Amino acid sequence: MADVSEEAPAGKIDTTCCIAGGGPAGMMLALLLARAGVDTVILEKHSDFLRDFRGDTIHPSTLEVMRELGLDRKLLALPHQKIETLSVSIGGMDTMIADMRHLPVKHRFIMQVPQWDFLDFLAGEGERLPTFRRLMDAEAIDLAVEGGIVRGLVADTLEGRLEVRADLVVDASGRGSILRGKAGLAVRDLGAPIDVFWFNLPFRPGDDERTGGRFEAGGLFVQIFRGDYWQCAYVIPKGSADTIRAAGIEAFRTRISAFDPFEPERSRALRSFDDVKLLTVTVDRLERWYRAGFLCIGDAAHAMSPVGGVGINLAIQDAVAAANQLAIPLRDGKLTTADLAAVQKRRLFPTRVVQAGQVFAHRNILQPVLTAKSIPRPPAPVRLIDRFPRLARIPARLIGIGIRPEHVRSPLAAGAQAPAPSLGA
Numbered sequence: 237m238a239d240v241s242e243e244a245p246a247g248k249i250d251t252t253c254c255i256a257g258g259g260p261a262g263m264m265l266a267l268l269l270a271r272a273g274v275d276t277v278i279l280e281k282h283s284d285f286l287r288d289f290r291g292d293t294i295h296p297s298t299l300e301v302m303r304e305l306g307l308d309r310k311l312l313a314l315p316h317q318k319i320e321t322l323s324v325s326i327g328g329m330d331t332m333i334a335d336m337r338h339l340p341v342k343h344r345f346i347m348q349v350p351q352w353d354f355l356d357f358l359a360g361e362g363e364r365l366p367t368f369r370r371l372m373d374a375e376a377i378d379l380a381v382e383g384g385i386v387r388g389l390v391a392d393t394l395e396g397r398l399e400v401r402a403d404l405v406v407d408a409s410g411r412g413s414i415l416r417g418k419a420g421l422a423v424r425d426l427g428a429p430i431d432v433f434w435f436n437l438p439f440r441p442g443d444d445e446r447t448g449g450r451f452e453a454g455g456l457f458v459q460i461f462r463g464d465y466w467q468c469a470y471v472i473p474k475g476s477a478d479t480i481r482a483a484g485i486e487a488f489r490t491r492i493s494a495f496d497p498f499e500p501e502r503s504r505a506l507r508s509f510d511d512v513k514l515l516t517v518t519v520d521r522l523e524r525w526y527r528a529g530f531l532c533i534g535d536a537a538h539a540m541s542p543v544g545g546v547g548i549n550l551a552i553q554d555a556v557a558a559a560n561q562l563a564i565p566l567r568d569g570k571l572t573t574a575d576l577a578a579v580q581k582r583r584l585f586p587t588r589v590v591q592a593g594q595v596f597a598h599r600n601i602l603q604p605v606l607t608a609k610s611i612p613r614p615p616a617p618v619r620l621i622d623r624f625p626r627l628a629r630i631p632a633r634l635i636g637i638g639i640r641p642e643h644v645r646s647p648l649a650a651g652a653q654a655p656a657p658s659l660g661a
Contacts, residue, residue, distance in 0.1 A: 255406045
């Protein structure tokens with residue numbers, strides 16, 4: 237960690253809250269704090285948000301947050317797809333395992349929209365506020381500490397070294413965070429026996445547009461309808477990516493053709509492994525998410541598996557909870573470490589529950605499938621839902637709304653203009 241007296245920075249900014257990381261958690265928190273009248277600076281290390289194979293799902297819980305902000309109608313005007321049900325094929329049994337059409341919220345579906353469009357949307361709403369500042373090409377590299385208290389951070393920018401002084405630094409920079417290590421926060425690795433190859437395949441007229449997964453002996457293939465293409469995931473054993481790549485792209489096409497529901501020649505859209513991106517799956521959690529002047533949220537606090545596709549939405553729930561707890565103390569200059577501890581206390585239970593469910597699925601469903609030599613038998617919960625379809629509402633509730641959903645309670649600053657109430661989409 238940097239001692240701020242060591243070297244004069246090329247630039248300096250003073251603010252109330254500095255957020256490292258312009259992903260969903262960071263951008264949502266910045267918008268909510270700025271809306272509450274808290275001077276907020278958010279740093280994003282890239283020049284734009286254009287990243288392939290980021291999570292592109294906005295679940296009903298997040299759409300409910302946007303409704304509470306009066307922004308859902310505007311958000312839903314963006315080009316998107318709707319996922320109302322999720323299905324799975326195991327051992328020849330095709331079952332709808334999640335039905336969101338009965339959820340107790342206004343928008344009963346998962347919105348599929350490129351994450352860069354969502355982030356640009358949040359940033360655009362934030363920039364309507366005088367208390368919101370976004371800096372691109374600004375990578376947080378260290379913390380500025382005085383007397384054991386984090387007083388800001390140090391960032392590399394195109395103009396040189398930048399020091400941001402702040403009452404609170406929030407690390408929302410994701411699972412690759414370096415700041416949490418700089419803060420001395422211990423990470424507990426929960427283990428993950430899988431990795432995932434992501435790629436796109438063309439959509440063709442006549443394709444079944446359902447989003448779902450297909451389990452076969454030795455593998456799992458997931459297809460997500462994206463309008464004019466399929467976003468696909470092929471789950472592999474942890475650490476096997478190099479071996480698969482070494483066999484060549486033709487062998488990979490043959491491999492996935494044994495699992496995907498499309499005709500084999502469609503896989504020829506994958507010209508090389510440049511068209512295939514590896515997600516190294518990590519499931520971990522900080523023992524403590526904070527220290528004086530510093531807080532981690534989202535993947536920086538708890539990296540999630542792609543199982544259930546809920547990581548982004550949990551991160552956004554963290555942001556809402558943090559804004560609810562911290563907006564007034566930050567605005568009034570009365571922030572304490574107890575406020576930061578309250579954020580972790582609020583979000584730790586849902587984090588533990590979701591991660592426990594993901595670890596259970598890894599060990600008892602995915603790992604046995606990846607090592608199976610014969611067609612797997614559908615697990616008991618799938619067989620039960622297949623027999624009693626109304627039970628598909630239970631996984632829909634867990635995936636779509638989650639454990640302990642958050643609602644916007646952070647204030648609107650005096651004199652600030654609230655968005656017009658949503659009239660639906």
